[in-house]
Amino acid sequence: MQNTELDPTLSQTLDAAKKSSLKLVIANKNYSSWSMRPWLVMTAFGIPFEEILVSLDRPDTSSRIAQYSSAGRVPVLIAGKTTVWDSLAICEYLAEQFPDKSLWPRDVAARAIARSVCAEMHSGFTALRTAMWMNIRASFPGKGRTPQAQADIARICEIWEDCLARSGPHQFLFGDFSIADAYYAPVVMRFRTFGVWLAPALQAYVDRVVAHPAVSQWMREAIAEPERIEKYDVYPD
Known part of the structure; x- marks a missing residue:
């Protein structure tokens, strides 16, 4: 046979x-x-x-x-x-x-939390998305600070603080870079564009995300794009 x-x-x-x-x-x-x-x-x-x-x-x-x-x-x-x-x-x-x-954390408990914070980002934070959209090239410091957006910022900071307390102050959200960090990378872009003040430990996390080779590459290519969309490039008074 x-x-x-x-x-x-x-x-x-x-x-x-x-x-x-x-x-x-x-x-x-x-x-x-x-x-x-x-x-x-x-x-x-x-x-x-x-x-x-x-x-x-x-x-x-x-x-x-x-x-x-x-x-x-x-x-x-x-x-x-x-x-x-x-x-x-x-x-x-x-x-x-x-x-x-190991796109997700290997530890079962950490993986469950990582999925939870990604799902929360996936379905929530509508006020932040509306008031503080992603535009890597732009600079809108102080804009978009609606009470609802501020509440979203506070919740994101809480998530980051909790995750970093578990993984370590010099790590990504779950130790090594994972789906969770990729999921919050656009928030990092928004915080930079809109000049959101962060506690030193959280600002250090933002800096680590920005320095990651994949994130740095995305940012370089975003800045080099020739297309401009006026409704996202000008913040209304």
Whole structure:
């Protein structure tokens, strides 16, 4: 009887080839906080992918995104015949596909907390998003300080303080860089743009995030983008 099982080495090679064909559809790096999250995860952990950038606020933006997902939003991960169109779902998919890379913390309790703080960011902080949008190139110090946004800032600081108290004052939220840090990186961008004052330990965490190679690369490419969207570049009085 013929053995139809693949040689383990060949199987691993084919699996690697499949994973290297990942495509990530994102929007402008300067403005798209949701795009930033999975891009950082894939870049920080050395997961090869093809970047497909769809510029926002263009006549063909909606039609171009619709080519990849009927949900009409980015980011979108295309993995062969599988399409994942939500940033947290993308990160979970990647964690399952690359278990050896420890995208989530290895400790069970830490992993549960990391998922919780990511889910809170994923579904909450609406006031902060509305009043203090992401624009890496801009500087709006003191703007957007609505009472609701201030409450969101206070809650984020509480999350960071709690996580850093567990992991150590000179670490990322759960020790090594993880999905959780990628999820809060756009908040770091917002705090820098809007000049949010932070306690020294939290400002040091912000500085560590900014200095991370994947974050630094995203910021450089965001600053270099030629596109400008006026409604995000000017803060109304």
